[in-house]
Amino acid sequence: MKRSLILTAFIAATLSLHSKAEETSLGQKVFERRCSGCHSLDRDKEGPRLRGVYGRRSGATPTFLYSEGLRKAQISWDEASLDRWLTDPEKLVPDTDMGFRLTNPDERKQIIAYLKQLSNCRSTAGC
Ligand code: HEC
Numbered sequence: 001m002k003r004s005l006i007l008t009a010f011i012a013a014t015l016s017l018h019s020k021a022e023e024t025s026l027g028q029k030v031f032e033r034r035c036s037g038c039h040s041l042d043r044d045k046e047g048p049r050l051r052g053v054y055g056r057r058s059g060a061t062p063t064f065l066y067s068e069g070l071r072k073a074q075i076s077w078d079e080a081s082l083d084r085w086l087t088d089p090e091k092l093v094p095d096t097d098m099g100f101r102l103t104n105p106d107e108r109k110q111i112i113a114y115l116k117q118l119s120n121c122r123s124t125a126g127c
Pocket residue numbers: 031034035036037038039046047048050053057058059060061065066067068069070071077085086095096097098099100102111
């Protein structure tokens with residue numbers, strides 16, 4: 001009985017690790033497809049560079065000229081705020097320059113997992 005419980009817990013942990021890794025690698029593909037026209041990880045394009053954005057404050061890349069709205073917004077980028085941002089940037093920051101919405105909730109989740117992993121935040125509690 002006890003043994004099978006341990007086994008079940010082990011399998012569950014392995015499965016959840018596996019799906020996290022899968023989510024992250026899907027996120028990289030979605031990022032390339034949906035975001036890389038305007039964003040790169042390590043240089044500014046039409047949008048700011050995004051490596052390390054998870055866990056950081058909004059508008060904090062010194063080399064990028066943000067909209068006044070985003071510069072003043074003081075959002076902390078975590079799972080919830082990024083999800084709201086990608087769903088509808090204008091709703092979160094009314095005069096933002098990011099004119100793009102990601103309507104698919106699975107794709108948002110995958111991209112956020114990818115950005116999170118790039119910030120080395122692997123714990124579910126965030127960082
Ligand atoms: C059409 C161009 C465009 C696309 C496509 C785009 N963005 Fe942006 N993004 C911008 C611009 C421009 C800004 C700066 C907005 C401002 O200053 O108000 C921005 C800002 C951001 C920020 C805030 C960064 C910070 O330093 O505070 C995040 C996070 C972000 N984008 C994520 C994404 C993700 C993830 C995708 C893909 C799903 C994406 N963006 C697609 C143009 C774009």
